[in-house]
Amino acid sequence: MAKLTTKFKSLKKTTKVDFATYLGVIAVFIVVTVLQNGGMLNRKTLGLLVPICCYMSMAVSLNLTVGILGELSLGHAGFMSVGAFSGVIVSQSLLTAVPNAPVRLAIAMVVGAIFAAIVGLLVGTPVLRLQGDYLAIVTLAFGEIIADLINCLLVGYDASGLHILFNVSGTKTIDDLGLDATGYAIIKGAQGATGTKTIAGLTAGFILVMVTLIIVLNLTRSRAGRAIMAIRDNPIAAQSVGLNLTKYKLMAFVTSAALAGAAGALYGLNYSSLQSVKFNFNTSILVLVFVVLGGLGNIWGSLLSAAALTILPEALRQFADYRMLVYAIVLIFVMLATNNPQFKAFFAKLLPRRHSAEEKEV
């Protein structure tokens, strides 16, 4: 045991933090599962579990772009949207071919991730060659465009396969797909995906969060992560040591988009009906708030703030009139408490012992 503790002490600080993050997520998952099986969670809380997992994964993946790569993305919900609808289409098309729900869910999430990655590559390739705030502008537009595109989408499935129609003129309906008697609609234009078989669950959410964590943390602690952070810190110096800026920026951005796609697929398969407006600019900003509040580049911070800020609005529902007001005050207070030196000094006075320990670490 003593040997183990000395070995643990000799580990790098980042390794310890990563380890604690994994352990924390696993512990919370076990506690929540026990509570769930014991019937101690009400329906409202149960309904929040999968969205919380999705938002955690969204926040961690956006942190890769915003905190670690240092580029501002305002269209992260757009990638979630791509993942959600491609995931729903895949899952609904495979209803008979793959009757096993967890397997179908896994396939849907992988396909969602692949589609989001392709879209991320298309968006990122021209923009990330530039230096400056262009990514923010382009992703902002991308988020709006993707919502409009999905609004035009008519998708159905029957014995002869998948039918896809682009309702650009706005005059077509689901009947124009020409589905046969066994056919059913998957996406009905502005009505979005309807009649989706919900197959998402807490275990899938947990696996998603763990996979996201492993990918983002291990990427950050590898040569690619070092290069990405070096580019964030000083692009000119990064070039001077031979790094290909565009390659590494794209790597971070596309990985981030793919993870958002997987989260989107899980999210989409958690609801029987889903509209593309769900993934609008507000959702992108919401995820950005998770990241900023949790701390740029701070992964466990993203997890925590994603969970807290998803639960908080629901918990405040009983004060319906003051809900947004309290929400805003809590946000401001947390930001002040974590960033304002005077507030920090104030808290330090309240907790003198902990303060001295922190000083030593610095």
Next chain:
Amino acid sequence: MTQKTKLVPVTREPALLPERDADKSPVLECIDLGITFGGLKAVDSFNITIGRTEIAGLIGPNGAGKTTIFNLLTKVYQPTHGTILLNGRDIHGLNTAQINRAGIARTFQNIRLFQNLSVEENITTAMDTQMHYNMAEGILRLPRFWREERVVHERAMELLSIFHMEEFADAKAGSLPYGAQRRLEILRALATNPCLLLLDEPAAGMNPSETAELMENIRSIRDTFKIAVLLIEHDMNLVMNICEGIAVLNFGRIIAKGSPDDIQNNPEVIEAYLGKKKEA
């Protein structure tokens, strides 16, 4: 084409003899190099040849175009005319990153470290182009990840030992004192396995004893790695002591070239620095 050798731990061998470069081809040749910004000729007809293990100096008054030449050599600026031959090969058309892979590494006048990375990570990042494991191997932590990470860690420690900085390996680069940041920048440049090292005012802000130590370090780096060094410096003591060849630049043109003794006695150089003597 620009593929570099595999990771090799640093080996220390005895110094080479002074007249070593005569029969070898030069590492760098600039032929009629120039750049104009609008109507201003910032650098004009710049010709220089640097031997394979030479320490060369580039001096001149402020605004003479010294850093501009570094920026031309590393393609931060595109030269408007002239040719740069690195190891006899024209490097026209390469970008900054490719220039580094071809063998030119540099430091910056205003320090440009990766502030939020650790000292060791600053060096290992510079070895990125010599590493081969891909993204998936990094995420899944496959054997090649561990193998290469161990090699770069050992090499980074070996490089840090040149300046006795091993104990700072885990410190944030931005938290280092000024002199240590300058030294780290040199190590980061060395980590890319260059054949030509460009140092932009390496002794800026250092006191005389630190400068003396730096001189020894630059010499030993040249001897250990058998590379050429081209440095810009205002500290004449350093320049005259360690440079074998010196070029003096004024208003974008070379006004004198030669050994330290030639330069010290050259009337044009004295004029450029001190002004013209009044006629009696």
